[in-house]
Amino acid sequence: MVKYDIAMRTLVITMKALSIVPLTISAMTDMPTRTINTIWDRAIERGFDPLWRPLVITDAYIAGTSRSGRPKKQTPKLEATVLAKVRRDRYGREKTCADIAGELSNISAMTV
Known part of the structure; x- marks a missing residue:
């Protein structure tokens, strides 16, 4: 549309x-x-x-109206958590998106 x-x-x-x-x-x-x-x-x-x-x-x-839709999974809290996992140490930067998603268990690697 x-x-x-x-x-x-x-x-x-x-x-x-x-x-x-x-x-x-x-x-x-x-x-x-x-x-x-x-x-x-x-x-x-x-x-x-x-x-x-x-x-x-x-x-x-x-004026346009707000549209309903699926809520975003990327919240500021989740973003901060992902960044903390990456920034924590040298090994955090070597992790793949799939690794980080596996540790958090409530989001996909694509979201990470």
């Missing part, structure tokens, strides 16, 4: 508020009509009034 920046979403809302049909907006912006309608619906849900004059579009109407 392509994430459109605030300027593009503002343009879409402005064009749609001026009664330009989504197919025309799609041709002008190369954005799918479904995305145009989603941006419009979100702005309306957040309080945008297309009939209000002068037309007022605030960041609150078009």
Whole structure:
């Protein structure tokens, strides 16, 4: 999914508020009509009034929302632990990522 920046979403809302049909907006912006309608619906849900004059579009109407996802395993505490294992002595620097991951047992070598 392509994430459109605030300027593009503002343009879409402005064009749609001026009664330009989504197919025309799609041709002008190369954005799918479904995305145009989603941006419009979100702005309306957040309080945008297309009939209000002068037309007022605030960041609150078009701002992106936080996305859910898998939490990061790399916390500052874990990073400090890994660095301490490497910096501890000469042998710490000779360890592979797999060795350090094996010692910590809760992360993969790729995360290290």
